Amino acid sequence: MKTKVLAALAATMAVGATCAFAANPFVDVPSDSWAYKSVVELADAGIIQGVDGQYFQGNRNITRYEAAEMVAKAMAHMDKASVEQRALINKLADEYADELNNLGVRVSALENRVGNVKLTGDARIRYIHQSEGDRVKDTSKQPVAKGTDVVNKEKKNDNSWDYRIRIRANAQVNDRTQVVYGISTNNISFADNHTASSGDLDNGDNIFTDRAYVDYNFGGNNWNLKVGRYEYDMGGDRGYGFLFGDTFDGAQLKYQNDKFAATAGYGKFKEGQLAGDEGTMDGVKTGYGELEGFFGGGRVAGSAIGVYYNDFTVSGSEGKEVARDAFAFDDAWGAYGSLNLGKWNILANYEKYNSENSSNDDPEVWVGKVSYNKANFATPKSWDAWVEYLNADNGFYNDGSFIGSTRGWRDGSLLNNVKSWGVGVDYTFAKNAQFQVMQSFATSAKDGDADPGEETRAQFVFVF
CATH class of the missing domain: 2.40.160.10 (Porin)
Structure with missing residues (x-):
C-alpha cells in the first residue's frame, strides 16, 4: 500500500504546490534523496504532514485512513490538476471511498467528479x-x-x-x-x-x-x-x-x-x-x-x-x-x-x-x-x-x-x-x-x- 499510494501522490505533487525552494520539514529526508523534491512539494501543499511534524518515515507502511487523508487533500486541489492527474486522483478516491466518507468527504462529492460513471441498482x-x-x-x-x-x-x-x-x-x-x-x-x-x-x-x-x-x-x-x-x-x-x-x-x-x-x-x-x-x-x-x-x-x-x-x-x-x-x-x-x-x-x-x-x-x-x-x-x-x-x-x-x-x-x-x-x-x-x-x-x-x-x-x- 505504501508504494502504490506514495507513487500516485508523487504524480500529483504539482497539483497543490509549485515552489521549488520550500523548506524541508522532515529531518529524516536528506537533500540528496531521490524523493526529496516530491516529499517537500507534497508537504508544502499540505497533502502530507509526516509523524509528529518532524519525521517522514518513508519505510513505514501507512494505514488506509492515512492514505485516504492524503487523497482527500489532493481532491481539494483538483481544479489545478491535469487530466492525467485527475484520473489518478479519481482512481484513488474510488479505492478509499469508505474511508473518505468516514473522514467527512461525502460520497455525493465523490459521485460528482467530472467524467465519473457510477453504476447502481x-x-x-x-x-x-x-x-x-x-x-x-x-x-x-x-x-x-x-x-x-x-x-x-x-x-x-x-x-x-x-x-x-x-x-x-x-x-x-x-x-x-x-x-x-x-x-x-x-x-x-x-x-x-x-x-x-x-x-x-x-x-x-x-x-x-x-x-x-x-x-x-x-x-x-x-x-x-x-x-x-x-x-x-x-x-x-x-x-x-x-x-x-x-x-x-x-x-x-x-x-x-x-x-x-x-x-x-x-x-x-x-x-x-x-x-x-x-x-x-x-x-x-x-x-x-x-x-x-x-x-x-x-x-x-x-x-x-x-x-x-x-x-x-x-x-x-x-x-x-x-x-x-x-x-x-x-x-x-x-x-x-x-x-x-x-x-x-x-x-x-x-x-x-x-x-x-x-x-x-x-x-x-x-x-x-x-x-x-x-x-x-x-x-x-x-x-x-x-x-x-x-x-x-x-x-x-x-x-x-x-x-x-x-x-x-x-x-x-x-x-x-x-x-x-x-x-x-x-x-x-x-x-x-x-x-x-x-x-x-x-x-x-x-x-x-x-x-x-x-x-x-x-x-x-x-x-x-
Whole structure:
C-alpha cells in the first residue's frame, strides 16, 4: 500500500504546490534523496504532514485512513490538476471511498467528479398474499404499471413470490450536468417466469427503459432542470402521494433552498392505467406544481409542509368522451405535513380528485402515518417501525381498483372505498440488504360493500 499510494501522490505533487525552494520539514529526508523534491512539494501543499511534524518515515507502511487523508487533500486541489492527474486522483478516491466518507468527504462529492460513471441498482424478492375477505375484486383485466406494486387477484391468491431488478448508470458530464439511464424488469413471478402484473402480458416486454434523463443544476445549485424519462411522485419526496408514475416522460424545473422549494413540470404517464387502456385512451398528461416549506432543521433533516396541484388532459382514439370514461378526472390537489420529533416522524396527507363529470363523485384520500427510527441500507442492524391509517373514498374505477399506480404498499382493492390500518417493520440485516414486512388490519369498506381481505407483504431488498 505504501508504494502504490506514495507513487500516485508523487504524480500529483504539482497539483497543490509549485515552489521549488520550500523548506524541508522532515529531518529524516536528506537533500540528496531521490524523493526529496516530491516529499517537500507534497508537504508544502499540505497533502502530507509526516509523524509528529518532524519525521517522514518513508519505510513505514501507512494505514488506509492515512492514505485516504492524503487523497482527500489532493481532491481539494483538483481544479489545478491535469487530466492525467485527475484520473489518478479519481482512481484513488474510488479505492478509499469508505474511508473518505468516514473522514467527512461525502460520497455525493465523490459521485460528482467530472467524467465519473457510477453504476447502481437494486434487486427485490417479494411475497404477497391477500385473504379472500368478504369482497374479492377480479382486477385481471385492468392494466397496471410495469415494476410497480399493483398486483391482481390471481397473484394474491396464489401466495406467490416475484422478483424485480433495476440498474442505473449515472454519468457526470460536468460539475452541473448529470445524465442518468436506467433499465428495469417487470415484477416477474417465480411460479411461471412471466410478468406478475397483468398490464403488459401480451407484449412480452420483461425489461424496459424506466430512466433516461438529463439533470442540470444552475444558479448556485438552487435551480434544477430535469428533462427526459424520470419518476414522477405526486406530493414530491416528502408527501405520501397516491398518484405515481414510475415511468414518466416530461420536463421539471425546481428551485430550492434550505427553507423553501417550488416545483413545476409537465409530462405524460408511460406505463399502467394512466398510459392507456386497450386503444380506448391514448394516455394521461399532467401539468403539476408544488410548494414546500421546511423548518426545524432545514430541507434535509427538518419538518415540512407542502401543497400541490395537478391538471390532467386525456385523449382517446375513439374520442374524448370515451377517454374520459376511462379517466374521468379534470384535476387534483393535495397537501401534506411532515413533523420530525427526534427519531419520530408524523405524516398527514390529503388529496382530492375533481371529476370532469358533475354526476360523478369527487373522491378524497386521507393518510396518516407515524414512524419511529430509520432503517439505513448502509448501517447493519438499523431498523424502523411504523403504523399507518388510510381512508379513501369510492369513485376511482367501478371495479373498486385505484386509478393508477401508487407509492403506497397496498394492493388496488385496498385503495378504493376503504378504511384500513397497517403496520410495518424494516430491518437492515447486512450492509446494503434489508428485510421489510407490512400487514394491513381492521380493513373495512366505506359505502356498504363487503369488506376486502387483509394483505400481507414481505420482501428482501438489496442495493448495490
